[in-house]
Structures are given as structure tokens and as C-alpha cells.
Amino acid sequence: MEVKPGYKQTEVGVIPEEWDVFAVRQMGEVVTGKALAVHALGEQRPYLRTKNVFDGRIETDDVLTMPMTDEQFAQFQVRRGDVLLNEGQSLDLVGRCSLYSDEYSEPCAMQNQLLRFRARNGVSSVFASYLFRRCQQTGVFARIALQTTSIAHLGGSRFERLRLAWPKAEEEQRAIAEALSDVDELLGGLDRLIAKKRDLKQAAMQQLLTGQTCLPGFHGEWPVKTFADLFNFSGGYSASRDQLSTEGDCYLHYGDIHTSSKTFVDVRAEYQDIPKLNVPLKRVSASSLLKDGDIVFVDASEDDAGTSKYVVVVNKENIPFISGLHTIVAKPKTDELAQAYRHYCFQTPAIRQQFLFYSVGTKVSGISKTNIAKLKMPVPSVPEQTAIAEVLTEMDAELAALEQRREKTRALKLAMTQELLAGKTRLV
Numbered sequence: 001m002e003v004k005p006g007y008k009q010t011e012v013g014v015i016p017e018e019w020d021v022f023a024v025r026q027m028g029e030v031v032t033g034k035a036l037a038v039h040a041l042g043e044q045r046p047y048l049r050t051k052n053v054f055d056g057r058i059e060t061d062d063v064l065t066m067p068m069t070d071e072q073f074a075q076f077q078v079r080r081g082d083v084l085l086n087e088g089q090s091l092d093l094v095g096r097c098s099l100y101s102d103e104y105s106e107p108c109a110m111q112n113q114l115l116r117f118r119a120r121n122g123v124s125s126v127f128a129s130y131l132f133r134r135c136q137q138t139g140v141f142a143r144i145a146l147q148t149t150s151i152a153h154l155g156g157s158r159f160e161r162l163r164l165a166w167p168k169a170e171e172e173q174r175a176i177a178e179a180l181s182d183v184d185e186l187l188g189g190l191d192r193l194i195a196k197k198r199d200l201k202q203a204a205m206q207q208l209l210t211g212q213t214c215l216p217g218f219h220g221e222w223p224v225k226t227f228a229d230l231f232n233f234s235g236g237y238s239a240s241r242d243q244l245s246t247e248g249d250c251y252l253h254y255g256d257i258h259t260s261s262k263t264f265v266d267v268r269a270e271y272q273d274i275p276k277l278n279v280p281l282k283r284v285s286a287s288s289l290l291k292d293g294d295i296v297f298v299d300a301s302e303d304d305a306g307t308s309k310y311v312v313v314v315n316k317e318n319i320p321f322i323s324g325l326h327t328i329v330a331k332p333k334t335d336e337l338a339q340a341y342r343h344y345c346f347q348t349p350a351i352r353q354q355f356l357f358y359s360v361g362t363k364v365s366g367i368s369k370t371n372i373a374k375l376k377m378p379v380p381s382v383p384e385q386t387a388i389a390e391v392l393t394e395m396d397a398e399l400a401a402l403e404q405r406r407e408k409t410r411a412l413k414l415a416m417t418q419e420l421l422a423g424k425t426r427l428v
Helices: 070-076 125-137 140-144 156-161 170-208 254-259 349-358 382-421
Strands: 007-010 013-016 019-023 028-032 043-048 064-068 083-086 097-099 108-110 114-119 146-148 151-153 163-167 224-226 231-235 249-252 264-266 295-298 310-314 321-323 327-332 376-378
Touching (some): 013 163, 070 108, 083 125, 125 140, 125 163, 140 156, 170 382
Parallel strands (some): 264 310
Antiparallel strands (some): 043 064, 083 114, 146 151, 231 327, 295 310, 295 327
């Protein structure tokens, strides 16, 4: 293969002439953590474990402490600029790493199952952290790790010998690190903004869906209705996941409700992604065929958070859509609930608490059609419902736009990482 001018072929691929291939130990000191013996006379010191080290961040909320001697602490102390890597982890996570900067206010040590890389003079530790993160994400660490049972061990000696492409000039290393750090900072800002917007939406839902705050032009008490007043309940058509394929009619599996972050399913828009069941429709009860505006609740969950999960069906074209195993279909009896309002009105803490109260079971909790009919909710007028739904829909749209921007930024960072860490795009 012809190598373009300014580049050279190496054992790790084509890299710029100004770069070279170095073993990790040539670029910094590697120390392997070990289980420290408790010393009764030692000073109580904080230490980090594998559960504290994530991709690009170190969580210090649950840092433990133990008595250790000054000698122990000095040998295994973590300083600003060190890169910490998980030495022992599942195969897909082994080598997960982060730069240690200002996460913790007091000096910290590290325990076993962690590796510490401390860059030598002339080597950018920030660049090293991005290079190692890329190795973890692309499976380089997994390929050299020693796997025993379910845990893979990167190993300090194997990590030290790993040969990677590095810019020889620290200036270029710093330029690459700065560019990637800028994108990370942008992503962090978007994450914080999205979290803030979600909190605002939750607060708005609590105020608006319970009548604690009324929108301008609306006032008065809301009548309380039982679910039995509002819906007819039925079950779904039982079919296992193994029976589903890409052929037949759309089928709503309860597991897909559990894993969805949305409160609705648009049959036309999501048609290609919805699993199909190849069964004659005449074998399916009419009450299990989902129409526009139907609500489908799960009747079983392994955790409390999933007990009240549901989706509203958007099916204006009346496409055959079968509700499945472990679902409760709620078909509206009246027009007292605006369709847009149904997307939100079951998400209040009061509704969730009622689901938990009426659920039964130990490892798996479930709610029956009889008990779900007993739940109660305040119901404002349809015009007020519509106004509330409009406010919350606008907030959802703003969140969706921010999340889309975050995904585009993540894609940009991935492309930048591939280009910059391989030397395909040069910054100096």
C-alpha cells in the first residue's frame, strides 16, 4: 500500500513522520495497586477502587478510608495528572480509565485492581488519558488482557509493554488533548443542561398534573375519577419473544415497554422497528388489538420503578397492532381524557404510589386488571388538559432538540478522536 508523503508505515499502522511508536513504559511510570494491609497505628487515608473509575470521570461520592502508613500512602498515592485504569474488570470494560484532576479535595491512594500511569516529562498526561480511553473503547486492552472466569486482567506488565503511536512533540500532544477536552467540556455542558431541563419538566408535571398550579384562565377543583370510570380493561395475546420476527403484524411486547424511555408508540413512524407476530388476526381478541389512544400498562415488573410503566398508542391509520403477554390494555370509555394529556397524566408520584400499593409479589411484582381499575386520579376539563399537554409537549420538544444536539456532538467527538489519535488530521 502506498504511503502518502509525510507519513510512514509502522507496526501499528500508518502514522505521521513526526510521530513514533513507543511502549507505554517509555512514556510514563506504571504502578499496579495492591490490597493494602490495615495498620492500626497508621493515619486514616482515603483510597480509590475500580468502582470509582469510569470512562473519562472518577466518582468520589463513596470513597472509603483505611489506616495506612506514610510509606504505603506515598507508594500508592494518586496525584493530579495521573491516569487511573481498571486493571481487573469484565472483558468489555477492562482498562476503563480517567485522568485524575481535581475530583477529590484531599490526597488519595489507590487499591488493588487499579493501574496508575504517571507521565514522564515531555509527555502530556491528558493526551495519554485520551489515547488509553481509545484503546479501551476499540478493544485493544481486551485483546491483551488475561481472562479468568468472568473477569479480565489487563496486567501492569502487559500494559507497560503495549506499543502505541505517540506524537514526539509534547506541543502536538497538548494540541490534540485540548481539542478533545473542548468537545468533552461541550458535552458536559449539554449533559448538565439536559439534566436541568428534565428536573424542570418533572417539577412542572408535579405542579400541573395535580392541580397545585393552574395555567392562566383555568381554576376550580378537579373531580376525582377511578380508572374504572375512565377505561375498560383487557389483557393481551400471549406470545414469547422467540415467536416474534420481522413478518406478520405489529406486536407490543411488555419488555419493549420496560426498556422504552418514551410514553407513546407511534405505529406508523416506528413500524419497521416494532417486532412482528405471524398469527391470523382472527385468533386475536378484538380487545387485544390496539387502536389510536389506547393505553397499555405492564402487569409485571422486577423493580418498583417499572411497576407503572405504560405507553399510549398512536395509530391513526388503524394498523393491526397486537398487545402482548403481561400487558393490560386500557381502552377509553369516555372522551374525558384528551389524547395528548394521556402521555403525561399517569406519571405523577401519586399514581406511582397507587400502583405500588396494589401490586403483589416478591421477586416480581404485578398488578391485576381488578386492582388497576381501583386507581384514582383528578381529571381537569379537556380544555385545561389540552393546555397542560401543550406546555409539557413544548418542554419535551426542547429536551429532544438538546438530546439530538448532544448525539451530534458525540458523533463529532468520535470522528475527531479517530482522526486526531491516528494522526490523520494534524493540529500543528
